[in-house]
Amino acid sequence: MVNKIADSVADALAGLHDGATVLIGGFGTAGIPAELIDGLIAQGARELTVVNNNAGNGETGLAALLKAGRVRKIICSFPRQADSQVFDGLYRSGQLELELVPQGNLAERIRAAGAGIGAFFCPTGYGTELAAGKETREIGGRMHVLEMPIHGDLALIKAERGDRWGNLTYRQAARNFGPVMATAAKKTVASVHEVVELGALDPEAVVTPGIFVTHVVRVPRVATQAGGFKAAA
Template sequence: MINKIADSVAQALAGVKDGATVLIGGFGTAGIPGELIDGLIAQGAKDLTVVNNNAGNADHGLAALLKAGRVRKIICSFPRQVDSYVFDELYRSGKLELELVPQGNLAERLRAAGAGIGAFFCPTAYGTELAAGKETREINGKHYVLEYPIHGDVALIKAEKGDRWGNLTYRMSARNFGPVMATAAKTTIATVHEIAELGTLDPEAIVTPGIHVTHVVRIDRVATQAGGIKKSA
């Protein structure tokens, strides 16, 4: 019987190794799998390459992983924000390597990995420093840059509902990078707020089929109240 539901975050993350490339879903704080990131810090894997849309906010979530000294390199589109002081300090002190990737390219490089595409030509970044050292080509009068897929050892994503086969649905913008990251990684771990009975998820609503998911972990929904107090919902 196929059952991808893990008993705990720690169980789901047990196989993450030092030096892994970890794809982490989320757009800023929307859809960030905070419980999985906290679990990865506790698990202890180090020398990681992390792929995310940004480089963390304040000192929690992804920023906490950076602060713990577990990340060697980050691949992202928006490394600097008003509260990206953890990244700023590590990068300026030479303790963290950065690969800056335009957001559309980031999504497409992840999608290409999941689709089995070896490389693709994209017009974004042509003639800029981001194209330095890369192959370029003129096609039908337009200039393009050769880009390669981003493959992950592990993808950590946040979904809304899942079943024991690993089928996932998402909540609004929390969907963002999760689906393409799930296809681009060897192992995909997803948190959900609800475990659905097999067969009850509308097939038309399933965004990530279970074939791309390794572990599903149910977590309580946490609501932020006035004054920053949190409670389980």
């Protein structure tokens, strides 16, 4: 019987090696798999290359992973904002390498890895420092830059509901990079707030089929001070 429900975050992340490339879903704070990131910190792997749209907010989530000294390099589109002090301090002190990638290119490089595309040409970034050292070619009268796919050893994504086969649905903007990252990694771990019975998910609503998911971990919603529950952003 296929059952991808892991007993714990620790079980789902066991075996990750030093130097791995980890794709982490999220757009700002929307869709960040915070519990999985905390598990990654506890797991102990070092010298990681992390791929995310941002470079952490405040002191939690991805920022906590950076602060723990586990990341050697980050590949992202939007590293600096008002509360990105952890990234800023590490980068300025030379403790963290940055590869800056335009957001559309980032999504397409991840998608290309999942689709088995060896490389692709894109006009974005031509004539800027982002194209330094890359092959360029004129296509249809416009210059393009050769971009390589981004493969992951592990993808950490946040979904809303999942079943034991690993089929996933998402909540609104929390979907963001999760679906493409799930296709581009050797191993994908998804956190969900609800584990449902097989057949409970409408096949037309399944965004990430279970074939792309290795483990599903159920995590509770976060209680608010008012006694309610924080939405799964």
